[in-house]
Amino acid sequence: MLLEVTLSGVTLGGMYALVAMGLTLQYGVARIMNLSYGELLIAAAFAAFWFYSGLALNPLLGLIVVPPLAFVASYAIYRYLLQPLVRRAKSRDQLEVDSILATFGLLFVIQGVMLALFGGAYYSYSFLSVPLQFAGATVAANRLLALVLAVVIGLGLYLGLTRTRLGTAVRAVAVDPVAAQLVAIDVRTASALAFALGGALVAAAGVLVSMFLTFNANLGVVFTLKALIVVIMGGVGNLLGALIAGLILGLTENYVATFIDPGLTLAATYAIFLIVLLVRPQGLLGRANR
Amino acid sequence: MSAAAAGLGVVALACVPLALGDYGLSLAINIVSYTVLATAWSLFSGPTRYVSLATVAFFGIGAYTTAVFAETLAWPLVLLIAAGIGIVVAGIVGLSTLRLSGVYFVIFTLGLAELVRQFVTWYEVNKTRTLGRYVFTDITAAQIYWQLLVLAVLVFVAGFLIGRSRLGLALRAIGDDETVARHSGIDATRAKVALFVLSTVFMTLTGAIMAPRWTYIDPAIAFNPVISFTVLIMALLGGVHRLYGPVMGVVPLALLFEFLLARFPNHFSIMVGLVFILIVYAIPQGIAGLVDRTMRRPA
Numbered sequence: 001m002l003l004e005v006t007l008s009g010v011t012l013g014g015m016y017a018l019v020a021m022g023l024t025l026q027y028g029v030a031r032i033m034n035l036s037y038g039e040l041l042i043a044a045a046f047a048a049f050w051f052y053s054g055l056a057l058n059p060l061l062g063l064i065v066v067p068p069l070a071f072v073a074s075y076a077i078y079r080y081l082l083q084p085l086v087r088r089a090k091s092r093d094q095l096e097v098d099s100i101l102a103t104f105g106l107l108f109v110i111q112g113v114m115l116a117l118f119g120g121a122y123y124s125y126s127f128l129s130v131p132l133q134f135a136g137a138t139v140a141a142n143r144l145l146a147l148v149l150a151v152v153i154g155l156g157l158y159l160g161l162t163r164t165r166l167g168t169a170v171r172a173v174a175v176d177p178v179a180a181q182l183v184a185i186d187v188r189t190a191s192a193l194a195f196a197l198g199g200a201l202v203a204a205a206g207v208l209v210s211m212f213l214t215f216n217a218n219l220g221v222v223f224t225l226k227a228l229i230v231v232i233m234g235g236v237g238n239l240l241g242a243l244i245a246g247l248i249l250g251l252t253e254n255y256v257a258t259f260i261d262p263g264l265t266l267a268a269t270y271a272i273f274l275i276v277l278l279v280r281p282q283g284l285l286g287r288a289n290r
Numbered sequence: 291m292s293a294a295a296a297g298l299g300v301v302a303l304a305c306v307p308l309a310l311g312d313y314g315l316s317l318a319i320n321i322v323s324y325t326v327l328a329t330a331w332s333l334f335s336g337p338t339r340y341v342s343l344a345t346v347a348f349f350g351i352g353a354y355t356t357a358v359f360a361e362t363l364a365w366p367l368v369l370l371i372a373a374g375i376g377i378v379v380a381g382i383v384g385l386s387t388l389r390l391s392g393v394y395f396v397i398f399t400l401g402l403a404e405l406v407r408q409f410v411t412w413y414e415v416n417k418t419r420t421l422g423r424y425v426f427t428d429i430t431a432a433q434i435y436w437q438l439l440v441l442a443v444l445v446f447v448a449g450f451l452i453g454r455s456r457l458g459l460a461l462r463a464i465g466d467d468e469t470v471a472r473h474s475g476i477d478a479t480r481a482k483v484a485l486f487v488l489s490t491v492f493m494t495l496t497g498a499i500m501a502p503r504w505t506y507i508d509p510a511i512a513f514n515p516v517i518s519f520t521v522l523i524m525a526l527l528g529g530v531h532r533l534y535g536p537v538m539g540v541v542p543l544a545l546l547f548e549f550l551l552a553r554f555p556n557h558f559s560i561m562v563g564l565v566f567i568l569i570v571y572a573i574p575q576g577i578a579g580l581v582d583r584t585m586r587r588p589a
């Protein structure tokens with residue numbers, strides 16, 4: 001029992017970590033606090049659902065098609081919707097407020113479109129939901145597959161950011177956008193790239209999540225919220241921190257839901273968030289620089 | 291002189307229920323309640339520039355207090371309890387987040403309504419075994435309108451007095467540059483928490499007063515996030531750096547939303563989102579900002 005709960009907690013935590021990695025790119029590098037982030041995840045989940053139920057295609061095919069589309073869409077959103085705000089902003093605080101407001105409006109637009117298309121009902125589909133025996137515990141194959149893919153994607157991102165020139169440039173912008181310009185890094189392009197990459201990541205997470213969770217058009221804000229909490233818990237811009245914080249969150253939620261009461265998971269999430277805010281406001285692995 | 295004019299205006303507004311039919315009165319209630327909410331919102335968020343997305347958390351707390359106590363307790367006592375609960379919750383939220391950077395506050399308030407909603411749902415399902423509640427009172431629509439009008443007057447008086455007090459000056463300094471403000475000996479956290487609590491008391495009371503309008507409430511109705519969103523967009527359209535600003539956003543948008551909700555009930559949130567984005571891009575300073583600029587130009 002405990003092992004099963006732990007395993008499904010790790011799966012959920014892995015998803016949270018993946019979602020949070022995308023957000024930490026958007027917020028840490030492009031400096032956009034994107035409140036419509038979770039809507040993209042739900043949109044990708046709907047796309048995977050449509051692939052499977054509408055076109056009778058493997059949802060894993062969605063993993064190849066949907067993230068590139070999300071990349072393009074996020075790039076367009078950044079380029080046409082957010083860059084004017086970046087130019088207008090006199091300070092980082094100003095940009096933060098403006099981007100919160102603009103993406104808050106975007107949240108309602110995307111959510112409204114999904115509500116118009118799919119209604120408020122809950123959706124799910126049954127793909128690879130066969131039980132597997134794993135060290136004496138039973139796990140659904142789709143959960144395990146989602147976890148493995150999340151690990152692969154996360155590892156790929158980590159290597160890409162630490163081992164390539166472009167990745168190093170992106171990290172440099174996260175540390176200091178002004179100093180990055182001094183060493184001939186095109187901050188504007190790097191920011192747009194990071195924002196678009198964040199969008200692709202959350203879309204990939206959406207496809208994975210749709211394989212084992214039921215979802216509806218209103219669920220996006222819940223994922224945004226959890227991603228934000230994970231990002232802040234782990235330290236803004238810190239991928240490893242996001243991983244640890246995501247796992248903590250996923251495990252806590254599953255333990256609370258199983259052993260205490262499913263209705264109190266959000267309360268537990270908030271309790272952890274509050275403790276981190278009060279004890280380590282810069283995040284578990286973050287540096288104090290503000 | 292202007293105080294006399296304001297007094298006359300309030301008297302004229304108080305006569306509105308006598309002149310309007312049922313539909314007009316419900317529209318008037320809508321406008322006055324959003325006036326209180328939006329003005330209270332900008333009371334805090336205007337000078338400090340902390341965007342609060344938790345309006346409906348407090349509004350819903352007020353509404354639920356009424357639903358629980360209205361049948362057993364006297365009405366003023368119900369309002370007092372609602373204000374008390376609002377103060378406690380706002381104090382906890384304020385003390386734990388307002389010491390930190392503004393983003394933490396935004397994120398916390400974004401989830402607060404959802405958190406309170408889940409908590410109330412959990413409590414109702416596990417302890418009282420019913421999800422919905424009926425609100426039966428003998429309070430008429432006109433009485434709700436008058437109570438809201440009194441609350442609106444109070445919020446304006448509060449805003450006017452704060453603008454002229456040391457607290458108001460401190461808040462403007464914090465909004466301009468918090469580090470400088472702290473160095474000038476302002477206790478920034480205390481000032482922010484005090485104002486946050488004050489602004490949420492008005493929101494809680496609005497919820498408590500509005501609850502009898504519904505007769506039936508459940509957590510999804512009382513904690514509907516669209517209310518937070520509507521208040522934000524109205525305050526921004528009006529302009530948050532002037533006390534009279536939010537009203538100028540409330541009146542046109544309340545009428546527009548009434549129209550949109552009647553004509554496009556299924557696409558309402560898309561429309562509202564687009565209107566909102568338009569406001570953020572086209573009139574970042576709000577209507578009050580436009581008025582200021584046109585007034586300044588001839589001089």
